[in-house]
Amino acid sequence: MSVFHGAEGANDDGADGTYGNEQTGRSERTFAALPPARGGGFARTWWGQAWLKALEDTALDSAQLKLGRRHARAGAVGAVSVRPGRITAVVQDRDRTAHRSDVLLQELGAADWDRFLDMVADRAGHIAALLDRDMPPQLVEDAAAAGVELLPGIGDLEPSCGCEAWDHCAHTAALCYQMARLLDQDPFVLLLLRGRGEEALLGELQARSAARAQAYAPDQDDEGTATSGGAPGAEAGVPAAEAFAAQEGLPPLPPPPPPVSEAGAAPALGGGTPPAPGVDVPALEFLIGDTAERARRLLAEALSTWHADAPPVSGPTPAEDLVRLAAAGPPAPVAERLATASGRDARGLAAAVRAWRQGGPAGLAVLEEEWNPGPEALARATTGLAAAWADEGDRPRFRVTRNRWTVVGSDAQLRLGRDGGWWPYRKEQGRWLPSGPPDEDPAAALASLLAEERT
Template structure:
């Protein structure tokens, strides 16, 4: 009599080392497999025996084929037994529903290729009427020790199987009736006509993360054309409603933040669409004081300016100076405004050389140095050396040093700005 499984796809996994000091299932789907065993076994002592045998490395190579797993398990007295565990294969109709479900969401395919089985994949399959993971009583034991229920040998095989499932959920799909290559080929076949006939949506990638979009390259329509930059930032939604604000919600602050968010989005889009634009590294996270200045840019007279100043330890005038610095050079300019540091010897030598060569000897201004700042003696102008070696122009206004322009590589250019010369 021929073996009914001889033409079936089969994978054989070498015996795993003992599992001392670790659990058998690290993934949630591996744990679900073991739960199906532990909930159904009538003799809990046999389950414990199987766990001990598997932990000791008594399970040999595991053969996995549709509907069945097989291994030789040795008792403590070295007696070998053939253990099998059966799991019902999915019907053709169930596989059709599963495959249709999988191509509906490219993330399912991406997850399987990453050797993962996320809960939403199993949940979506269940919604389609396909149970991937075994439930109570689904793991049917067969052993040559003649036990009528799960014995220590079949339990040991199930524990070993949980370790294999941790590594590769395609093993479960093979038990359900499809080998990995066959499954991926069928998904590809279904994806092609889907891509050809699917209606083109305005936003086909909306709400999809990067992994799903990448996996959907052959399924979804091409990415849409680059957006057109609006002439001005969009208007936030109106907060003028009959209902009063919820406790703790300040409508003025919320409207301000919405407006600032629209402006920042418009700025970022304009930068991204600029010809020759290259992505820049993400800046370090701003402190609360720095972010208060960023929010106040473009709205220094907002009724929230005092709150932004107080929240960052600045008075109204100090916030205004911070806004001016930010407009000239962002967080770097703000740091130059508010911080003073000792210049390293090598940088200091280059700075002095730049100051020496910037003017003819008879035109060179008299400067008094203090750390990273050079002040014109008897004047109202100052140069500040930034951490990148550029010079920032400052002028004294109402008793405070205020930034008056962007940084320059040449100290003479920066000083001309500080003194009010074009």
């Protein structure tokens, strides 16, 4: 834990120095270089994993992310300086070339901090969690309900590196992976990055909590006897459930908009005034049409009977969205640009589109990911395979490589998804390609593939 009342403090392992301004509450903490990470993930806590998701959903070059992970795992990230709006470290390449790397995150404004501090001060459990170096999901959800986003999202982590890369490079990626380890240890590091040091934040919380306690404390007469004072109207309060049931003073909701059966046609932009240099008219027309169709689908979901009970679904990552756009059937020049941006050749993009049409983001992940099922997942898979073919003599022989079961002597393969579904794959022109939607029954997933081979 950091020392609150000194110009310089240290955490439990002596790796943290804290410097600040008592009047503004702005401070800087410097963490000594962490030792190399041997195996396992970089983040154990859910908020550390959310930080890494913001990085991985933002970066366009997965190869740079992989190299950044190797840098961080090898201990190539030096001391990390954390201050409002910025983290900084020197990261070394394998050849010992050093690069100053910064990652920027927008600070919260004064109004955001007021809402956040009021929300936390009203909930003793949130204060206790922060003091215990914990950030429960309910705290982040309550902050979001108050209009304050604590955790970064897509595009919020802005890179700046001495190697002059325009996107996240291996150096800024390594810094972010190292930062996840620091966030695991202390969520106050995230709050400092958002603009408030630990000492100033706890001081404000203490002041607000004391003010609330005083406001709701009963008044006392000259002899110290409690009177009927206190917060105005406290005795005449109405339970929240009754207030909402009565709907007193609440205007009725407007009627929902009518459903839209199909998206409107995109306007033709090719005639009239010539476009400005660099404006791709067919691409722009395609994006307008795609946006209209997505809006129609979002409206249909919002009007559905199950919408209120369905958890929110995050949108596709930039890499996934490239494939989604390609699956929408763009003009050939636009498809070529999408293939180039995705780092795939024409065949690779066609395979990705095929996987997307079979299962969206999950289908694309099965195409591109190769992972080792854990003991529980492997046991369930083995049990499912045994149950699918009651007669062991009818069961095909498989060659197992990680999450892929290839039928021996055949161009058929089953891939186990992370959700436990079995995805059928067929080798076509030397490449494994998805051949249908997933099925919980491996035999059903494989049946159509083997039937095609027999015919």
